[in-house]
Amino acid sequence: MNASNRPDSETREMILRTAATLFFERGYAKTKVMDIARAVGITPAALYWHFASKEDVLFEYLQGAIETFNERIREAIEGIEDPVDRLRTLAIAHTTLQLEFRDQAQAVHSLTYASAELLSALSPERTTLVNQRIRVHVDRIKEIVVAGMAAGLFHARDASTLTFAVLNVCEYSALWFRPEGALSIRDVALANGEFAVRMATGSMSPEQDGEAV
């Protein structure tokens, strides 16, 4: 199928995927609308038929990517009640999504890392909208942490540090992971699931016990 008889929705999807790859490879500023159009195999005019501006492409891409991420995490933990299992499953799913995406895009993508660079290209209103979607994931971890603490299964002095520790372990694996290395995506995901549970369920060390309220 050539560009001219491709359905609109498919062209739109290709523009988003292609633009994202270019943004990650060259940076947003250095990627021109012309470059995106050429890589997709359409004219700039055709691209402008789908998107009013480069910023529109970036915004729709980011919103979509984070929404997909959140949806996959929601599905992964759906129906799991036990906070320990729920936290482990979330950490495994988060790590897997990060590492699979890295592998596909041949570039490091992360909710926070990539966004920090790309978000600066968005209007303040749109930045707020994207940050709200990122926050959904943070809140999802925190909810599990709070439930685990309330059930006496997790031991932490406060829910926030534990929430972000779990998030950071999963999120930034992508910065270090090498697909050509000895470990598979599954290896790293399982290890991170285990680390998340250990951080949550470990007993208070004497030093921290002494300071606990």
Added chain:
Amino acid sequence: MNASNRPDSETREMILRTAATLFFERGYAKTKVMDIARAVGITPAALYWHFASKEDVLFEYLQGAIETFNERIREAIEGIEDPVDRLRTLAIAHTTLQLEFRDQAQAVHSLTYASAELLSALSPERTTLVNQRIRVHVDRIKEIVVAGMAAGLFHARDASTLTFAVLNVCEYSALWFRPEGALSIRDVALANGEFAVRMATGSMSPEQDGEAV
């Protein structure tokens, strides 16, 4: 003391600090040599007397910042033999340095995060040199992890995932920490020290035991 009778070494130091702040605030590309000179209170010619190019400023700044970081970590864990104490102390020191720097510079600085953006402005040779210094810290964590595993104190399927999990927990606290929030730098540093130890010393869960060699 005005700019004209300031000692050379002090001017050099001011150029590096000022440039770093501007790079973090506006990005490297958008910061001109003229902007750095103006902020320091010297002429561009005077700046060029100290540094041949903007890239030289960036390179010396990054090398110096990472060297200082590595030196502080080395001092913090010096003389501590027990792998558990050593890992906890490293994690506390790492987190403290990250969060204190964030606070000072009013910008997120991190070994890896900032470097990823700024490193792309360096020549390949210099990128390699900076990465070698970053690697010193990774190797320092890994050494503790390997020693702890050899002593039967740490339980992990492989040293790398544990090494990077500890690193990520400490390194990326800076992305989430809000100085105006309820937690102090010390609170977060102690929590991360505890999380690092829990990740290392926790017992293998049945799921992972089953797969262990």
